[in-house]
Amino acid sequence: MPSVRLQPMLRRLASAPSFWSVQLGGWGLYALLLIVTFLPISAADGEMRLVLAKGARAAYGLLITSLMRLCYRPLFPGTFRRQAVWSMVASAAFGCLWMGLGELWASWYYSETYRWMEHRRSFPRYALDYAVTLLGWSGLYFGIKHARAWRLERERALRADTLAQEARLASLRHQMHPHFLFNALTSVRALIAEDPARARRMVTEMADFLRFSLQKGDAPQVPLEEELAMVRSYLSIESVRFEEKLDVRLSVMPSTEQLSIPAFLIQPLVDNAVKHGMASGELPVRVRVDVAREQDVLRIRVANSGRWAPPANAPEPQGTGTGLRNVRERLAQLFQERAHLSSEEKDGWVHITIEIPAVAWSPIITEESHDVPVARLAGG
Numbered sequence: 413m414p415s416v417r418l419q420p421m422l423r424r425l426a427s428a429p430s431f432w433s434v435q436l437g438g439w440g441l442y443a444l445l446l447i448v449t450f451l452p453i454s455a456a457d458g459e460m461r462l463v464l465a466k467g468a469r470a471a472y473g474l475l476i477t478s479l480m481r482l483c484y485r486p487l488f489p490g491t492f493r494r495q496a497v498w499s500m501v502a503s504a505a506f507g508c509l510w511m512g513l514g515e516l517w518a519s520w521y522y523s524e525t526y527r528w529m530e531h532r533r534s535f536p537r538y539a540l541d542y543a544v545t546l547l548g549w550s551g552l553y554f555g556i557k558h559a560r561a562w563r564l565e566r567e568r569a570l571r572a573d574t575l576a577q578e579a580r581l582a583s584l585r586h587q588m589h590p591h592f593l594f595n596a597l598t599s600v601r602a603l604i605a606e607d608p609a610r611a612r613r614m615v616t617e618m619a620d621f622l623r624f625s626l627q628k629g630d631a632p633q634v635p636l637e638e639e640l641a642m643v644r645s646y647l648s649i650e651s652v653r654f655e656e657k658l659d660v661r662l663s664v665m666p667s668t669e670q671l672s673i674p675a676f677l678i679q680p681l682v683d684n685a686v687k688h689g690m691a692s693g694e695l696p697v698r699v700r701v702d703v704a705r706e707q708d709v710l711r712i713r714v715a716n717s718g719r720w721a722p723p724a725n726a727p728e729p730q731g732t733g734t735g736l737r738n739v740r741e742r743l744a745q746l747f748q749e750r751a752h753l754s755s756e757e758k759d760g761w762v763h764i765t766i767e768i769p770a771v772a773w774s775p776i777i778t779e780e781s782h783d784v785p786v787a788r789l790a791g792g
Contacts, residue, residue, distance in 0.1 A: 434556070435474065435478065439474040439477075440470070443467050446466035446470065447466045447467075450466065469514060472510055473510065476509060476513075477546065479506070480502055481553065483502055484502070484550070484553060484554070488554070488557050488561075499547060499550035499554070503544075503547040504543045506542075506543075508542075508543075510542040511542055514538075596618050596621075599653045600614055600615060602653070614649055614653060617649040618649060621642070621646055633674060633675065633771075633773070634672070634675045634773075635669065635671070635672065635773040636671045636672070636673045636710075639673050639675065639677065639678055639679075640662065640664065640669070640703075643682055643701065646682065646683070647660050647699075654690070657690070657697060658697055658699070659699070660698075660700075661698075661700050663701070663703070664702075664703045668710065670772060671705065672772065674742055674768075677739060677742070677766070678701065681712075681714040681766070685716035685764070688716060688719075688720065688762065689716035689717055689718045692717075692718030693718075697716060697717055698717040699715070700715045700716075701713070705770050707770070708769060708770050709767050709768070709770055710767070710768050710769070710770045711767050712767075713766075714765075716761070717760060717761055717762075720755070720757040720762045747768055750768070752767045
């Protein structure tokens with residue numbers, strides 16, 4: 413199913429004028445131009461004759477080019493050289509036919525004054541004029557065919573690229589579930605022998621967190637307030653284990669809670685902050701999450717006390733490295749150059765900063781689905 417951003421292009425393609433609309437409109441305009449051009453030099457009582465003569469000429473052009481279309485169909489798709497050669501040959505042949513039909517019509521309509529012997533000398537010149545007109549029509553025909561074929565190919569490529577991107581983003585989102593489980597189960601394992609009661613409490617917190625993530629994790633975008641609720645739920649799990657060893661503070665600028673954010677964007681950064689902070693050995697580990705908006709940019713900064721690289725002799729598994737890599741890849745997929753992720757270690761703190769476009773959350777109902785939330789750009 414095509415994505416929302418492809419729908420306008422597909423609608424434009426579907427609404428493109430048909431061959432017969434262009435054909436009838438083009439030859440109607442051709443007749444009008446002939447009449448307007450020759451009307452000033454026609455006799456005072458010859459307007460109707462002029463209209464009939466030029467109308468018949470345009471009608472023959474309509475008939476002949478419709479036949480040429482049937483001849484051209486086997487040539488497409490094909491090489492430009494072959495189409496150009498056949499266009500010249502067909503235009504010359506049908507130009508003679510057009511001239512012959514015109515002479516037959518003139519011999520009938522002007523039967524009293526028509527003289528074939530006087531017209532035969534001008535036959536090649538007029539046939540050449542008709543051939544040039546048909547050659548121009550042929551160029552337009554193949555040009556429009558190639559333009560439509562190119563646009564169809566471009567639409568297919570865009571659709572394939574969009575579907576591939578959506579599949580990639582879904583894969584990246586789904587990676588976060590096993591990534592979280594790996595780290596959480598490691599914590600539960602450490603608590604089972606040390607404090608079974610706290611281990612049971614942590615399992616309960618994990619159940620609440622996973623229930624929340626199953627409800628929201630498949631959504632490509634969520635409101636910031638829901639993402640922060642997931643982060644707080646995750647931190648409550650970690651607080652069961654570390655208690656006074658973990659000091660966490662969240663600072664969220666008012667009015668940012670309804671901005672749109674990719675699901676599971678902040679949680680892996682907080683997970684890395686807790687994990688690497690604990691590995692540094694400096695307790696208590698302080699984790700700070702700051703969210704602010706500056707004009708059209710939403711800035712999210714996650715910082716933890718300690719060092720960037722954990723000690724080589726860290727006593728516990730340090731994860732799979734999925735979190736930060738996952739976030740970086742998702743930002744590249746979603747925003748290309750409009751998003752930035754930077755890291756810095758300074759004055760005993762490790763800072764991870766994300767900047768993404770500030771987008772207002774709105775559950776817009778689309779044509780394809782009645783429950784797919786779509787983000788729209790924030791006004792102002």
